[in-house]
Amino acid sequence: MKNADILSRMPKIELHLHLEGAFTLEFLLAQIQAIDPHQAPGSLAELQQRFILRDFDHFIETWIWKNRFFRSAQDFERSVYQTLANLSRQNIVHVEAFFSPWDFAASGAAAPEIIKATIAGKLAAERDFGISCFLIADLNRDLGHETAGERLNDVMPHRENIVAIGLGGSEARYPAAPFAGVFEAARQAGFHCVAHAGEAAGPDSIRAALDLLHAERIGHGITAIRDPELMEELRRRQIPLEICPTSNIMTRVVEDYEHHPVRPFWQQGLLVTIHSDDPTMFNSTITNEYQILHDRLGFELSDIRQLTLNAVHASFLCSEEKKRIIQSIDRFWQSVS
16 A cells, blocks of 8 residues: 555544634635625635735734634534534544634624534534544634633533633734633633644743643644753653644744754654644645655654554543544554554
């Protein structure tokens, strides 16, 4: 079996994927045509061009632009269902997906209804496609810390389906410290806690996520490469890093793949996991991420197998589910060895 076929067919885990960045292009094009036909691109290829980004700020601008076309609860339910169907076709067996239902107020969509619709789409996809999906509520720095408690209250009734809270957005403009209280409240309520840090801000952002938010996983974390002491702490504590190489290239926080710190992280024993972040916006998939590691960054197939196992161990699955998925991964690799 060719290496590309192995990477495509192997069971995979996604721990850093935003549902609002993983919609299908077909879904978004239909939404634009229905809501603003005069601005609608003429083709899927033309729409994909809309996601060529200048820098991280342009990424945030583009994120806000596409949010205009998600209006009703049914939009979210259909998008989540189609997204998870697409992921299951990529042999992703478990995903822990961020969503931020408060980002759509300008479109008239109420967060409580979006939450219910997202859960409905998730449950239907789990039933129909056999994929497992946990939800992570991204409290979004850009919406301010003053109302973060209200956002947490919105997700409190849904702890059966929302397993964690996260903190995405513009970390350089909105540091972690003011969110420490709401993260403590979430932890007391039984939620896991994760945070984006060290993506577009320096190592101090990662330290704040660990020390103030008590994050169990770090989204991106790539600027840790600038701080050897922090690197050693991450290695010693085995804090999972959710690494998204293509995302970092597309948002221009890393110059190119060859300059990405994923390789030195791996070589120095940090707990690296690999993910796609916003795969539709970045025209990528998790399979593509693994292919790049193999073809351009010197990762062997045995390394990629271990990266997949790292993601299982770093997930919020129970021990029995982890054991089941590890067994399926082992069976696959035995079948191709």
